[in-house]
Amino acid sequence: SIWDNDAAGVSAGIYGHEPQDAQLYFGDWGFDFIKIDYCGGDVLGLNEKERYTSIRNSIDKVNKDVSVNICRWAFPGTWAKDVATSWRISGDINAHWGSLKYVVGKNLYLSAYAGNGHYNDMDMMVIGFRDNSKVGGKGLTPTEEEAHFGLWCIMSSPLLIGCNLENLPESSLELLTNKELIALNQDPLGLQAYVAQHENDGYVLVKDIEQKRGNVRAVALYNPTDTVCSFSVPFSSLEFDGNVKVRDLVKRSDLGNFSGNFEQTLPARSAMFLRMEGETRLEPTLYEAEWAYLPLFNDLGKNPKGIIYANDKEASGKMKVGFLGGQPENYAEWREVYSGDGGRYNMTIYYSFGKGRQLEVDVNGIITKINSLGEDETHNQISIPVELKAGYNTIRMGNSYNWAPDIDCFTLTKAL
Structure with missing residues (x-):
């Protein structure tokens, strides 16, 4: 009610009523899913992590199996996986291509935060809203709907239908019941593309x-x-x-x-x-920075120098990781660097803004400190020897007490 000046809604939300609402919804009524919006929290300037964690604790006292969806209109931070099974990563979707493109763009580089029963939520689907101006546009064409549903499936977003089923076009119904697309979404690995x-x-x-x-x-x-x-x-x-x-x-x-x-x-x-x-x-040889898990990353926009996935037209894949380092916890991590047999490799790191900066490279706990990264801020590269074990390896990059360079990607080649 905040947004249409309806004063009847003030103080009616879950804030301040968490134990009694948890008992009513999940004890007395037996629901097992809740989507929690943040309108009141935004207006009051509350702390996202504190509020959602408090709600989760109240729910757990009634039923620990309840699925919680955080609706903060942005990727809220890595703490969300301890509170929720899914979280919104964008503002509200509308039934036109511009909105769809915006939502997909927000999720293109969040694959590191999905999996193990936790998912990036791209919002309810706007399939079936043809020629309906009341939902923010005139709806999607059949071709646009195919892109919409397929992307939600391959990116493992929760699949929620938001249209009036009585008016659902036959082509939309056929798309929504495509078992081969749904299988991508419901695949047991639960990965996001x-x-x-x-x-x-x-x-x-x-x-x-x-x-x-x-x-x-x-x-x-x-x-x-x-x-x-x-x-x-x-x-x-x-x-x-x-x-x-x-x-x-x-x-x-x-x-x-x-x-x-x-x-x-x-x-x-x-x-x-x-x-x-x-x-x-094949054994992979390239690892992009935008595939990395960033423990301090969020998309709330409160920290102007918070670690980010950033556009860079000169970078591999046109993306990089910026504002890396400055504290031990602010690193980029690739958790599944694969080697078939293990052994010695040459790692080549591609970066920019190396002037006056240092880089710490941690390979399975073995740290190499690189102090000489050039005297300019252009795109550059440096190679170091690393030892990988057979199977999956964990590689981290950062700088405990100073800024690290922006990271573009790294490559691995077996040493001769």
């Missing part, structure tokens, strides 16, 4: 399905622009070698076997969703 390639204005997203580091992956080609976009995707960038079987999940049809790369031209405001099965899964 990450951006493997960003060239021109198109994005290629990928994630493992069915088995981690197996030979089957889900891939999306996403064109958010108002013009056609051509894609040329080397299978090596998807960690595949040899022939690759490709299936179109929207059309539910096999496209055949391909080798080398996959090429496709997509119309404006569209996406294509594929199941790819390769002959051989």
Whole structure:
């Protein structure tokens, strides 16, 4: 009620009534899910972490199995995983392409925070709102709806239908019941697709399905622009070698076997969703900074120098991590750096703004301090030897007591 000046709603929220509301909703009434908005908390200037943690504690005293959704209209911070099973990452969605593009853009680089039963919530779906100006626009075209639903599925967002089911077009119903797309969302690995390639204005997203580091992956080609976009995707960038079987999940049809790369031209405001099965899964050699987990990251905008995923047209994938370091806890972490056999590797780190800065590189607890990063602020690179164990390795980058350089990416090559 805050936003339409309805004074009847003042003091009627959960704030100040947490124990009694928890008992009523989850004890007396037996509900098992709640989405908690932040309108009153925003107006009163409350602390997000304190408020949602207090609510969670009150709920746990009644029923610890309740699923909580944090609706703070931004990625609230890594503390959210201890309180909620899902959290909104954007402002409210509306039924037009500009809104959809904005929401997807907010989630493109949040894959590190999803998984293990916790998910980035892209808001309720606006499928089926054709020619309805009351929901912020005239609705989506069938092609836009395909992109909408497929992206929610491959990015493992909760799937909530927000339209009037009585007026649902047949094509929308067919899309919402596409079992092959839904399988991406409900895959037991629970992973969110990450951006493997960003060239021109198109994005290629990928994630493992069915088995981690197996030979089957889900891939999306996403064109958010108002013009056609051509894609040329080397299978090596998807960690595949040899022939690759490709299936179109929207059309539910096999496209055949391909080798080398996959090429496709997509119309404006569209996406294509594929199941790819390769002959051989390659050991990855490139790790982008935007794939990293940042323990101090949030999107609340309260800290002008808080660690961020930032656009950089000269960086690999056009993204980097900035405002890294300054305290021991402000690091970037890649938790699943994979080596088939382990051993000695050459790590090449690509960075910018190295002048006067230092970098600490932690590989499975072994720290290398790099003090000489050049005397300018342009894009640069430096190589160090590292030792990896067979399987998954954890690599961190930061600087305990000073700013670290902005990180673009790093590569790993087996030492001869």
